[in-house]
Amino acid sequence: MKIAVTGANGFVARNLIALLLEDTGPRDIRALVRDPRTALRELPAADLDIVTADVTRPDTLRGAFDGCELVVHTVAVPTERKAAFEAVNVRGTEHVVAEALRAGVRRIVHLSAIGADPESPFPFLCSKGKGERAVTGSGIDHVALRPSILFGKGDDFFPKLGFTLHFPVVPVPGDGSARFQPLHVADLALVLRAALQGSMTGVFEIGGPEVVTYDELLTETMRGYRKRRPRLHLPVPLMKPAAVAMGLVMSDPPVTVAQLDLLKVDNVPARNGIEQVFGISPRPFRGGLAYLAA
Numbered sequence: 001m002k003i004a005v006t007g008a009n010g011f012v013a014r015n016l017i018a019l020l021l022e023d024t025g026p027r028d029i030r031a032l033v034r035d036p037r038t039a040l041r042e043l044p045a046a047d048l049d050i051v052t053a054d055v056t057r058p059d060t061l062r063g064a065f066d067g068c069e070l071v072v073h074t075v076a077v078p079t080e081r082k083a084a085f086e087a088v089n090v091r092g093t094e095h096v097v098a099e100a101l102r103a104g105v106r107r108i109v110h111l112s113a114i115g116a117d118p119e120s121p122f123p124f125l126c127s128k129g130k131g132e133r134a135v136t137g138s139g140i141d142h143v144a145l146r147p148s149i150l151f152g153k154g155d156d157f158f159p160k161l162g163f164t165l166h167f168p169v170v171p172v173p174g175d176g177s178a179r180f181q182p183l184h185v186a187d188l189a190l191v192l193r194a195a196l197q198g199s200m201t202g203v204f205e206i207g208g209p210e211v212v213t214y215d216e217l218l219t220e221t222m223r224g225y226r227k228r229r230p231r232l233h234l235p236v237p238l239m240k241p242a243a244v245a246m247g248l249v250m251s252d253p254p255v256t257v258a259q260l261d262l263l264k265v266d267n268v269p270a271r272n273g274i275e276q277v278f279g280i281s282p283r284p285f286r287g288g289l290a291y292l293a294a
Helices: 011-020 036-042 085-103 123-136 157-166 185-197 214-225 236-249 257-262
Strands: 003-005 029-033 049-052 070-073 107-111 141-147 170-173 202-206 231-234
Touching: 003 011, 011 029, 011 185, 029 036, 036 049, 070 085, 070 185, 085 107, 085 123, 107 123, 107 185, 123 141, 123 202, 123 257, 141 185, 157 170, 157 214, 170 214, 170 236, 231 236, 236 257
Parallel strands: 003 029, 003 070, 029 049, 070 107, 107 141, 141 202, 170 231
Antiparallel strands: none
16 A cells, blocks of 8 residues: 655655654655655655655646545645745645646545635635535545643744743743644554544544643753743734844744734644544653753
């Protein structure tokens, strides 16, 4: 049974591939990557079936899923620094679905986001909602997963939060009460494998065992880096000029104006399906960021 994974050298996909290799032959895993030279440095060391493809260019996807029964689609952009939401999160997903239909793929597992909604006023969540709709309306057997924020070695979120520790006083947006339910990437990989192997169909929100606030995320980040800093809560509008300025001088700023706006939306599953649906007991978040100091 051949499995195709888009964005194969990304944070989530490479953890999934490492897990799949425990009971799947490497040639039965088709790793779709945009730049094979970079991918080879990031993918698990195995004789994977590597295919060069760009989801924004449907011509490069032609034939990418031939012979595959299962597809995992992980490609997305969280900001528009390097690519547009519409091009990647919406049309890119539509291109993947179209090629899966042409190739006769039996099942798609799609990585969506909590709050995904085609009618969302937030551009990122709107784009994820439209991409998710392309999957759920495809007629292909599917699972769409909406995880909370992820942690684990190689994550993007917590090192960026750790950037604020360079300041003598750490600025905190708003009252710090925005809620999250962090999920370890290895547990997400287990869920993805269960979704590939199971018979469940639909959209499922998943998170770790603990609901925490932004302030608590910051506390754990300090613990992970073994640093302590005083913090100052600031109204979000006062933080936006700094976010704009960092975007002008940094190629990958720690926060964008759009991400500050997203703090209005709790990143917590309405109904956490990780144990009931997928049979996975997620590991705790608190004390789980020691890798940041490595």
